[in-house]
Amino acid sequence: MTFLATLRLAAQALLRNRVRSILTMLGIIIGVAAVIVTVGIGVGARNSVQAQINSLGSNMLIVMPGSLNQGGVRTGNGGASTLTPADGMAIAQLPGVAAVSPEVNSRTQVVANGNNWQTTVTGVAPTFQFIRSWPVASGSFFTQSDVDSASKVAVLGQTVVQNLFPTTSPVGQTVLIGNVPYTVVGVLSSKGQSGVGQDQDDTVLIPYTASLERMTGQTNVGMLLVSATDSSQTDAVQTQITGLLEQRHRIVAGRPDDFQIRNLQDIAATASQTGNILAVLLAGIASVSLLVGGIGIMNIMLVSVTERTREIGLRMAVGARNSVILRQFLIEATVLATAGGAIGALLGGLATIGVSMTAGWATSIPPASVALAIGFSALVGIFFGYAPARRASQLNPIEALRFE
């Protein structure tokens, strides 16, 4: 007897008892659906965390001023005013460093077009757009020669554009920043919220030299953004920058540094570790629910074998080999489990879409996890179907035929 013929027999037997078949599958259906929903939400959450980290900039390190000890009084981090554009240029020469941009922040009122708006005016270098992976939407970014000559040019963020130029294109227009007229050369593309909910588009970028000259009147920068050539290089680059800056700032060995370096790879690693814990947790839920579903299948199959004793006796009498009976019941259990897994995956997928639409969460179901869930369901069916199938195949046909 062929496998296909046995499969057809099993399918017929299951269809003859539709309600029971569906009830038997319910455990697996709910288990797999729950797994798919949690995987969908979990993977979606991990992806959006990853995307947020990437939106900060790829392979980025941030060099910040550290604490300063003035006559025993220590300022907090950022209190030191020792980080300079020259430090940035020195760092740019290090191997493994792709680009460096100073960042000088100040909050001020920006006026244009009869509107005014308080925003963060940030002095940066043209490399900023590469480091932060933040291209312009229209116009162009200012150039190194703008930086060299401290030109009065500005690139506006989307939020600033909406508030100052709600109807017209800002490129080529003039904005007053601290009463100094700047020409708008470009508009940044939208970046959205940062990981901590800050509107990254509420900004105006100008050459850092212009910022130092006209806004802060100082020579030190707020921070240095450094991009490593490769994510595997960030730790090495961090060590080199530490060495370089200790040397440049003449930090005596054993004394605390007047700067600190934040490595975004650390944050990314933490995030992916969180993701891994989540994955282990999901696998735990999955195995428990599939185990429960499998026990349900075994239970119902044992009942089914007892209830169908006469039928089994008859099948044997008309010529079914023991192995065919074994195979038929094994296939019945496997079909139940696999179909349950498939239905569960479908319902789980629909529920995930529902969650994503009502709660507005980003979700994503990897196809591999669907295949894994269904495949595992099939294994559960084979495993838990074996004992009932074996019992059926070992029945004595004469006693089975007499069974009441």
Added chain:
Amino acid sequence: MTPVVKVNNLVKDYPMVDHTVRALDGVDLSIESGEFVAVMGPSGSGKSTFMHIVGLLDRPTGGNYQFEGREVSALSTDDLADTRSQRLGFVFQAYNLLSRTTAVENVELPMVYAGVDPQLRRAAALEALGLVGLAHVANHQPNQLSGGQQQRVAIARSLVNNPGLILADEPTGALDTKSSEDVMALFRRLNEERGITILLVTHEPDVAAHAKRIVTFRDGKILSDRRAESQEAALR
């Protein structure tokens, strides 16, 4: 010609806790092709045990059994199953049709296990149903049929593989007089018109009277074995 069934000194013991029950105690019998044999006897006479052994559902403790010339004790369990599927037909007192399965699908069942092609299967099953006069209920399920109709479906199922022998275990035991008569008339017609060999187990003399030969069992032995030509003639 080789007899369909040939048993010599057939013995069947059932071991109990402290003793052994001898259900068959040295039975010799031979059934030729085309015979219609009724096996009679009271409960415990060994007639059911005999039928189970002849039907290859059970193995004897001692003696020889040749089915269509083949020594059965040499066959494996799978060979026995295959022989049942290809050479034997069964009719039971309780019909034993699959519920929620149409008549024609029930008749197909032995061919499913014999590995017959699905299209040939359907055609042969419909033909067998026609032979028992039930072609019009082919797509009805057992619970929509009367007892007599169900038993005739079971008979169609038993003959669909063109078996060398049909075994019927109290086939009229659950039927009323009229249906019993119909079923027995059908058996007789199949035997006479198509030459099908039938072994029927019953304890009712008027059912056994339809057969051409009546073998009576008592205490595991054959008490009498007589041709019933005269009785049969009287019935006609």
